Amino acid sequence: MAPEPDDSASALAALGIEGVLSHMPGGFFVYRADTDEGLIYANEACCRIFGCDDLSAFKRLTGFTFPGMVHPDxxxxxxxxxxxxxxxxxxxMDYVEYRIVRSDGAVRWIEDYGHYVETKAGPLFYVFINDGTEKHERHRKELASVSAELAEAHVREAEHRSMLRGALSQAEAANVAKNAFLSNMSHDIRTPLNAVVGYAELIRAHLDEAERVRAYTDRVLDASHQLLDVVNETLEISRMEAGHVQLVMAECSLSSAVEQVRRDFAETAERRGIALEADVSGIVHDRVEADVVRLTHLLSQLVDNAVKYSPPRTTVRIVASEEPGSAGGFSTFRLTVADEGIGMDAAFTDRMCLPFERENNTTASGVQGTGLGLTIVRSILDLMQGDLSVESTPDAGSVFTVTLTLRVTHADDAGEAFGRRERTGEVRRILLVEDNELNSEIACCLLEDAGYTVEVAENGQVAVERLGGAAPDAFDLVLMDIQMPVMDGYAAARAIRALPDPLRSTVPIIAVSANAFSEDRKRSLESGMDAHLAKPLDIHRLERLIATVIG
Structure with a gap:
């Protein structure tokens, strides 16, 4: 039962502090620590905190007991x-937080600081309270914010772990692919090297047997070309994966590009007993704007695979056609390479463009290769925004189709891909600019055996001086290395083009360099050269290039 009002008054009167406590800004009350925990005093601030106008209203709301003040929950x-x-x-002091229900029904949070004392009147609790709702709400929001941040951090951590697991999985897959690649590379490099070294020893042991030497020499050349293919493809895919490859767009003849690829593989196909055909009759607009080096490169990869994987007495066909209805100066072209070779399983066609992927390794297929050819094709087409499709049947052959949209040009044939000079006629006298003695010896022998007269300059500066001091028509052609001491090939070409005599300054210049990429060819042309040929020097390709440059 609640005590009578005069009980509290008499109690606090005895203490002599009722007037002070009554006007405190914070709530203060005293209640008994035994029996029903009835209040013996509550100041005006308690009434305000509970939304009561006076003590009587406060008593009616709380029953004037401590449990009556606290939210029942x-x-x-x-x-x-x-x-x-x-x-x-x-x-x-003890400290607790709890809710109260005000007279208007609002729920508020209270901060309670109390102290237990033993008195003559019995055990009491002296309690100071204040409304902590705003503070509690700030804490709640802070906790919610921290909780949200923790949840977000947990999500990020989960995503990070997922990414790490994915990266680890990719790294493991890449490691497996790398190991397989290194294993294949080891085999595919050592096999032709073994042939080169072995047949060179046999040649030296049978120098007096012309037929055997000729046969061994052919095999050394075959092995050398296999080794060169491995090096070229590995370097190419490395540059592409590093993002170092950019298209070099220029006007070119699509039919000429196709015909160049056919010529490049004609001898190889003939040795294998394979007929290699090209059909460009379906091209309406032959002059297009494209990176002709990349274009012939991707076509060469497809033809190389077709010839490699085709048996004798079969045919490989290169077909170039144009879809009807060009618009806006652009037209869509299809380049198809069809063979009658071993074909592929459907399951392999889904992954055929992945690096180092081969349906069968060199040992099983009997065909040299790194599994990078189609990866290079796919990478070039990504740069050209083209598409590659394949139809293949095991033991029946494959049909690879490249689809490209190219800008059509309308220039006449005078604007060939090379910067042609006014000179025409037979090329007999060649100035070879080469600083490497071994390369110079090989080139001189190849050129002289082909019927050319060769003079050597060991660097670009010597070449410029030699041209400037010789008769205007002393040389029909300059073969220019690029990386040389004193003066490199680019600077030498610019210096030759700047010679005052027009006969000397217009001499045809072909770069012959180990710098074999499309960007290198572009730089050669920009420095004033007429064409670019990658080393090692191939006399047949050189003669075809001379014919193109001289006209």
């Missing part, structure tokens, strides 16, 4: 907390 927790704190330390 919190009272058990609060009293347990107070009891534990008193048991632990009777000299410090």
């Amino acid at each position: 919190d009272i058990v927790r609060v009293e347990d907390s107070i009891a534990r704190q008193i048991a632990a330390d009777q000299f410090d």
Whole structure:
């Protein structure tokens, strides 16, 4: 039962502090620690906190007991907390937070600082309270924010772990592919090297047997070309994966590009007993803007595969056609390479463009290769925004189709891909600019055996001086290395083009360099050269190039 009002008044009167407590800004009340925990005093601030106009309203709202002040869902927790704190330390204030229900029904949070004392009137609790709703709400929001941040961090961590697992999986897959590649590379490099070294020894042992020497020499050349293919493809895919390859767009003849690829592989196909045919009759607009080096490169990769994997007495066909209805200066072209070779399983066609992928390794297929050819094709087509499709049947052959949209030009044939000079006629006298003695010896022998007269300059500066001091028509052609001491090939070409005599300054110049990429060819042409031929020097390709440059 609640005590009578005069009980509290008499109690606090005895203490002599009622006037002070009544006007405190914070709530203050005293209640008995035994029996029903009835209040013996509550100041005006308590009434305000509970939304009561006076003490009578406060008593009606709370029953004038401590449990009547606390939200019913919190009272058990609060009293347990107070009891534990008193048991632990009777000299410090205990602290609890709980909810109250105001007279207007609003729920507020209270901060409660109390102290238990033994008095003559019995055990009492002296309690200071204040409204902590705003503070509690700030804490709630802070906790919610921290919780949200923790949840977000957890999500990020989960995503990071997922990414790490994915990266680890990719790394493991890449490691497996790398190991397979290194194994294949080791085999595919050592096999032709073994042939080169072995047949060179046999040649030296049978120098007096012309037929055997000729046969061994052919095999050394075959092995050398295999080794060169491995090096070229590995370097090419490395540059592409590093993002170092850019298209060099220029006007060119599509039919000429196709015909060049056919010529490049004609001898190889003939040795294998394979007929190699090209059909460009379906091209309406022959002059297009494209990176002709990349274009012939991707076509060469497809033809190379077709010839490699085709048996004797079969045919490989290169067909170039144009789809009807060009618009806006552009037209769509299809380049198809069809063979009657071993074909591929459907399952392999899905991964045929992945690096180092081969349906069968060199040992099983009997065909040299790194598994990079179609990867290079796919990478070039990605740069050209083209498409590659394949139809293949095991033991029946494959049909690879490249689809490209190219800008059509309307220039006449005078604007060939090479910067032609006014000179025409037979080429007999060649100035070879080469700083490497071994390369110079090989080139001189090849050129002289082909019927040319050769003079050597060991660097670009010597070449410029030699041309400037000789008769204007002393040389029909200059073969220019690029990387040389004193003056490199680019600077030498610019210096030759700047010679005052027009006969000397217009001499045809062909770069012959180990710098074999499309960007290198572009730089050669920009420096004033007429064409670019990658080393090693192939006399047949050189003569075809001379015919193109001289006209």
